[in-house]
Amino acid sequence: MSINISTHSSSNQDQKVKRPNGLWGLAWKRLKKDKTALFSLVIVIAYLVMILLSSLGLIAKNWNVETAVSYAPPTFIYNLDKENTQPIIPHVSESTLEQTSHVNMYGVVDPLATDMNTIRQEIILQPAEHKDELKNSLFFGADRWGVDVLSKTIKGSETSISVGLIAAFFSVALGTILGAVSGYFSGWIDDLINWFYNIFTSIPYMLLILAVAAVLQQQGILSIILILALTGWTGTYRLIRAEYMKHVDREYVLAAKAIGVTHTRRIFIHIFPNVSHIALVQISILVVSFIKSEVILSFLGFGVPIGTVSWGSMLNEAQSEFLLGNWWQLVAATTAMAILVTAFSIFTDALRDALDPKAK
Numbered sequence: 001m002s003i004n005i006s007t008h009s010s011s012n013q014d015q016k017v018k019r020p021n022g023l024w025g026l027a028w029k030r031l032k033k034d035k036t037a038l039f040s041l042v043i044v045i046a047y048l049v050m051i052l053l054s055s056l057g058l059i060a061k062n063w064n065v066e067t068a069v070s071y072a073p074p075t076f077i078y079n080l081d082k083e084n085t086q087p088i089i090p091h092v093s094e095s096t097l098e099q100t101s102h103v104n105m106y107g108v109v110d111p112l113a114t115d116m117n118t119i120r121q122e123i124i125l126q127p128a129e130h131k132d133e134l135k136n137s138l139f140f141g142a143d144r145w146g147v148d149v150l151s152k153t154i155k156g157s158e159t160s161i162s163v164g165l166i167a168a169f170f171s172v173a174l175g176t177i178l179g180a181v182s183g184y185f186s187g188w189i190d191d192l193i194n195w196f197y198n199i200f201t202s203i204p205y206m207l208l209i210l211a212v213a214a215v216l217q218q219q220g221i222l223s224i225i226l227i228l229a230l231t232g233w234t235g236t237y238r239l240i241r242a243e244y245m246k247h248v249d250r251e252y253v254l255a256a257k258a259i260g261v262t263h264t265r266r267i268f269i270h271i272f273p274n275v276s277h278i279a280l281v282q283i284s285i286l287v288v289s290f291i292k293s294e295v296i297l298s299f300l301g302f303g304v305p306i307g308t309v310s311w312g313s314m315l316n317e318a319q320s321e322f323l324l325g326n327w328w329q330l331v332a333a334t335t336a337m338a339i340l341v342t343a344f345s346i347f348t349d350a351l352r353d354a355l356d357p358k359a360k
Contacts, residue, residue, distance in 0.1 A: 040347040
């Protein structure tokens with residue numbers, strides 16, 4: 001009696017063996033179902049490409065060059081006649097400027113009268129060739145110095161987004177290391193790190209940022225990154241510490257301990273890959289928070305130095321321009337920041353849900 005085994009074996013070969021997807025594979029499948037999150041991701045990538053091109057000098061290269069008259073209006077709002085494109089400048093003769101009295105209405109001699117007359121001559125009686133080179137309108141207008149607001153916004157995005165990304169990376173790295181060490185070892189090490197954590201969390205966030213900025217007493221991109229990184233690690237520390245406390249007594253960690261694996265290898269090679277999604281989500285959350293913090297610091301005068309532009313410095317300049325009715329720099333900076341922050345926040349929420357192990 002013979003048994004036909006070939007048919008049974010061939011049918012098993014035809015069946016495809018489905019390997020279980022890992023955490024990142026399942027997260028990507030969930031993320032693809034959310035069209036809003038994918039659209040937000042496209043916007044974020046577009047901003048990153050824009051700042052890359054700006055840093056390479058391919059766009060917004062001459063952002064600080066005077067290209068238009070002061071407060072040139074945006075062309076997408078105001079329709080200017082071609083026949084009336086020259087700026088209106090009052091006609092003042094040189095003799096009138098020279099005859100300006102040095103004595104004011106109270107009979108007091110003005111010591112600055114001569115210098116002021118010289119400045120008026122340089123401003124009003126400037127060469128006609130230079131006036132013809134300046135544009136009378138730009139797509140998004142110009143600021144008080146005649147600088148293109150659109151190029152200024154693109155260059156400002158490079159500063160603000162770069163500060164947010166770099167500061168978020170260092171902040172999460174610091175919080176992850178402290179949280180991993182604290183949750184893994186516990187005991188007096190955990191108590192010591194928790195003491196520092198309680199000090200930082202007992203002070204309001206913005207007051208802590210301003211205090212660190214006052215201590216450093218330096219303006220610059222590096223100073224802003226240090227300020228944000230040294231004050232934003234507490235949330236990451238709390239989450240990573242809790243995860244390490246759960247994983248330290250699990251079977252795979254105890255097995256690694258039994259075969260003599262070192263503490264450093266157990267912390268960063270065995271446990272960290274299982275909690276890395278938390279660090280990634282924290283980076284995406286802190287990028288949004290740090291961009292807004294940089295804007296606030298620059299607005300208050302603790303941010304980027306003179307000669308460097310960011311969204312915060314643009315808002316600082318725009319507050320005086322807005323009182324004069326020149327709103328375009330304020331709208332450009334706030335619109336660019338609002339689009340990025342909204343897109344990043346939506347993508348962050350979707351990424352957090354996609355990386356949730358409890359989600360089905």
